[in-house]
Amino acid sequence: MKSLTFIIPSRNNLKYLKQAYSSIRKNQSVEHEICIADDASTDGTWEWLQEIEKTDSKLQIHRNNGPERLGHTILYDTLISMARTEVVMIFHADMYLCPNADKEIGKYIEKGKVVSLTRIEPPLHPDGPEKILRDFGIEPEEFNEKGLLRFLDEGLDYSKKPTNGIFAPWAIYKEDFDRVGGHDPLYAPQSKEDSDIFNRFKLQGYEFIQTWQGCVYHMTCRGSRFKDGAMRNPAGQVFMKGRESSEWLAQNLRSTRNFIRKWGHMVKHDSLLHPIIPPKYNVGFVVENCDNNMLKELEPWCSDIYGDWVGHKGFGVNKYIEEEQPNTKYELGSKIHSNHIEPINDVIVRFDCQLLNANNFQVLVNLSEILHDSGEVGEMELEIFKLEIKSLNTYEKELIYSKHKDGYLF
Numbered sequence: 267m268k269s270l271t272f273i274i275p276s277r278n279n280l281k282y283l284k285q286a287y288s289s290i291r292k293n294q295s296v297e298h299e300i301c302i303a304d305d306a307s308t309d310g311t312w313e314w315l316q317e318i319e320k321t322d323s324k325l326q327i328h329r330n331n332g333p334e335r336l337g338h339t340i341l342y343d344t345l346i347s348m349a350r351t352e353v354v355m356i357f358h359a360d361m362y363l364c365p366n367a368d369k370e371i372g373k374y375i376e377k378g379k380v381v382s383l384t385r386i387e388p389p390l391h392p393d394g395p396e397k398i399l400r401d402f403g404i405e406p407e408e409f410n411e412k413g414l415l416r417f418l419d420e421g422l423d424y425s426k427k428p429t430n431g432i433f434a435p436w437a438i439y440k441e442d443f444d445r446v447g448g449h450d451p452l453y454a455p456q457s458k459e460d461s462d463i464f465n466r467f468k469l470q471g472y473e474f475i476q477t478w479q480g481c482v483y484h485m486t487c488r489g490s491r492f493k494d495g496a497m498r499n500p501a502g503q504v505f506m507k508g509r510e511s512s513e514w515l516a517q518n519l520r521s522t523r524n525f526i527r528k529w530g531h532m533v534k535h536d537s538l539l540h541p542i543i544p545p546k547y548n549v550g551f552v553v554e555n556c557d558n559n560m561l562k563e564l565e566p567w568c569s570d571i572y573g574d575w576v577g578h579k580g581f582g583v584n585k586y587i588e589e590e591q592p593n594t595k596y597e598l599g600s601k602i603h604s605n606h607i608e609p610i611n612d613v614i615v616r617f618d619c620q621l622l623n624a625n626n627f628q629v630l631v632n633l634s635e636i637l638h639d640s641g642e643v644g645e646m647e648l649e650i651f652k653l654e655i656k657s658l659n660t661y662e663k664e665l666i667y668s669k670h671k672d673g674y675l676f
Contacts, residue, residue, distance in 0.1 A: 337455020
């Protein structure tokens with residue numbers, strides 16, 4: 267197989283990063299390039315990278331001097347731009363590359379295809395049909411490498427056919443990655459950037475392949491999401507020491523709201539993590555009795571929102587825009603309008619916010635599927651909502667290529 271480039275951002279994960287680097291160099295079939303970014307770490311990562319760079323001609327390193335982290339959404343693309351091979355692989359700092367995994371990439375990778383390796387993980391997260399749950403350690407110090415290699419020899423199903431999921435680690439031709447404009451910094455520093463680019467890969471027509479004979483061992487969720495890591499109880503069971511960090515939860519909420527603004531729906535995929543992409547429609551909400559709290563709930567779900575923003579409500583709208591605008595690169599002031607303006611959207615949804623509840627809100631959440639299934643223009647009523655469907659033009663393919671503007675994508 268030809269050499270590829272492993273793309274690895276890392277922040278304060280030195281002991282895992284050392285193991286990841288070592289596993290690539292130990293188990294590679296040919297000498298691959300490795301590009302590593304240190305995201306303002308304070309644990310000696312940069313000093314270690316500078317040292318090993320002296321003796322590894324196929325290692326490229328990059329540093330964010332901080333003090334704020336950039337996150338892997340940005341650093342993936344920085345490293346990919348540095349890569350000197352045709353094929354690049356997104357790889358996590360807490361992964362161990364198993365023997366022959368790179369050969370499996372070489373077996374399937376072609377232009378127009380994205381190839382994922384299968385993750386073997388300890389049971390720290392819910393099981394899923396796209397991965398293999400086996401506990402070979404949660405820390406490098408206790409990593410049971412011999413046990414893992416024995417499992418690969420004796421327990422792996424070498425007759426299993428490839429499936430069509432996509433998740434890290436995944437490999438792609440650099441040319442194909444650039445064709446869709448790379449990751450969208452809308453999601454920086456992290457969360458939902460992978461789901462976004464997977465949608466765009468699918469819309470571009472790329473084929474997804476998960477090989478079950480090429481694997482990584484993934485110690486899972488080190489870094490900003492679970493800062494306290496994992497532990498083992500006296501019975502040997504593993505679990506996370508603490509809850510997801512407040513930093514990660516806040517960023518995940520921001521990214522989720524931006525994903526909805528962009529795509530018009532939540533992240534969707536099948537059980538094997540193959541993306542499901544409902545149509546993107548141009549939808550305007552015309553609302554009555556909408557206070558600031560309700561505006562916050564509704565705004566991401568539409569292209570435009572029209573209401574009686576006068577008096578106290580007018581001040582509320584301005585306050586909402588002031589507080590929310592730092593969380594998104596979409597211009598909120600251009601999508602929130604007075605109800606004196608005639609809506610020009612393809613689909614107009616009218617309703618009274620005082621009648622809105624958790625149950626009927628699901629109509630708005632699933633509106634893309636509802637419109638697609640109806641397949642007709644005209645007027646219709648659904649629970650508290652009056653719909654005027656002027657056109658069923660869809661716009662999701664306009665999202666394939668992310669265009670840069672002042673360092674961000676729109």
